[in-house]
Amino acid sequence: MSAPLEEKVEQRTRPTLEELKERKARNRQRVSDNAEVMTISMGPHHPSTHGVFRMDLDLDGEVIVDVRPEVGNLHRGMEKLAESKTYHQIIPLTDRLHYVVSFSQNEGYCEAVEKLMGIEVPERAKYIRSMCHEMCRIANHIIWLGFLVMDLGAITFQQITFREREYIMDLWEMLTGARLTHSFARIGGVAKDIPDGFREKMAAALEVIPKRMAEYDRLIRNNRIFLARGKDVGIFTSEDCAAWRVTGPTLRAAGCPRDLRKDEPFAAYDQLDFNVCVEYEADVIARYVLRMNEIYESIKIIKQCLDEMPDGPVIAEDAFHVIPPKKDVLRSSAAMIQDFVQVFRGPQVPKGEVYKAVETSQGELAFYIVSDGSPKPQRLRITTPCFYHCQAMQPLLQGEMLADIVGIFCGVDVCLGSCDR
């Protein structure tokens, strides 16, 4: 594995919060008082908005005075729909929030339901979950980089990052049976154990990806266009992040070491050894460096997971909440009765409400479930990071130049399917 990117990228510094605020204020000064404001609408079908997102921009020349983000074009009423389905049937719905990190969303939902029902997940399932989380993170960060560089002007780059993502996609197909919408996590564990030949294929992919990342690095690291369009653009300090609920890599790129994998460990993260990457410059370049460092950390975590994974079942033996695995259903009558009960009546749920947040590659995804004792949730609220990232476009873009919108918007990593639910 090559060295982390921190030393490689030139002129990395650690500015204090005051310095960052001053830099941000310098950008804001571009907005003059007697501005002649023109309002234009950007989106919903603009190629760089990564979905159907519309912004009303108030422009003074090329300087952005104000932004009013408009979301909702992809609203599918998921929360209303979830109230008419049993806890098992909601799992495929959560795939369709952000289609790159489907598993993280499945897992986040299942964590919340397990917290509600008080299920203990087997150790092996926990390790598989952690591994899948990191596969999501690698795939997401790689194509994020592709889209960022494409938005900044290098169109071919996006195609070569898709090639590396293909390794992860093949692994997903091998492990879960689908390339995008995995529906792999189950209440009480995961659907299937890792198949034969998966370890070798994973090891091969983890060999290739760092090499290719070094190649990306050569392509853009010192490129003057990339540096000029990223440096000191879109500064967002950790205080702003807290006020606007911006989480994930954007928060960590502002110098705040907040990572739910460490702070509130879920899956097997409390048993794994990894570092939380932090950057301090809070601009687009810092977000790039942070995400690339996170990929190296993810590779480390996956190797650990595969090495330390204990043997055992991948789904909890819990007759009241869990659909039993298929091979048990075919062989034992007790499992078959459990299967029928779970499908026709649904899981037995205590009354109460839980809130569970997990760290996906965009930020903190949280599920709030209210149960009234029936097998269907009384209320399910999906708090997605992208919802707040879209909202934060307003403070992020004020005072920036029109041409920097695409870089900043891509820099915080927004998916509109996840935003609109």
Added chain:
Amino acid sequence: MAAAKNIDELSPAHKQVASHLQGKFGKRLLETSSFRGDLTYVVSPQDWLEVLTYCRDAEELRFDRLDSLLGNHFPEREDQPFEVIAHLVSIPHTTRIRIKTRLAEGETLPTVTGVWPSASFDERETWEMFGVVFEGHPNLTRLLTVPDFDGYPLRKDFPLQGRVGGRIRWNFKGEI
């Protein structure tokens, strides 16, 4: 939900938060409960803004982030069918807390956009889905649904399917 059940489940950090809030607000916290380690307080709508502002500003609490703000509808509760729920997170202390308030039909709530600007989208969503009005919100308009949508979709009496909302057309003959 009985008052203060299972308080032993809480982590030491949460216990500190609980004792601090009890000492400060006392009787004004109408209900206290904890379920699976989540600490929940119910306050009256008049105390809503004060409690949330105190949670952010007090040095011992430092709930500097509003994780989510949402509504809920319980049609079986005749007098106060609506709930507004705020989840707060403290990044320095890594603690979480849930604060609720219960509202009657037509009752309003002061906005918290002055405390956490991130509440803006949340409050717009709560308004459009449940019809809970937030007084003082700068731009209380429809967020996820179309601007001329009719009704409040996440209320329990709103049907899942059918000719609702005013914009759903079934007969596309000759139009597409």
Added chain:
Amino acid sequence: MGLIDIIKKATFFEILQGMSVTGKYAASKKFTIEYPKEKSIPYPRFRGSQALLADPVTGELNCDACHLCETICPSQCITIESSETPDGKKSLDEFTIDLSRCVFCGFCEEVCPRAAIVMTANYELASYDKRDFILTKEWLIANAVHAHKELKGR
């Protein structure tokens, strides 16, 4: 800024560095497959369109018409009509899958107590006609040729 930096800036060193990566790939082997001519082979867990399996010896359908798959289906795309034969066994009359609703989650296969409905390797489902997406019982039985090999023996 040292002399070396100035020379690097003037000669567009970093652009050339990037272009060398591009040049290397111009001559390397292609990574993609040209779909209609060569097809990708799905892995054994791939979830394509469903099939109804029959007993290889007697030719009787495995399905007992227990309605489990119909109940669990999150998008409600499965419709089953069954009747009871004079000797008390349930027989399957209609089994329809609305493919335009199906989300390929694989729950129907997972809950099936008899290994009667399975997901296959068949992913070529595009059609010009919407009516082709209503999969009938006959279509699903015929689709069993695409079933993953390790499932057939079960």
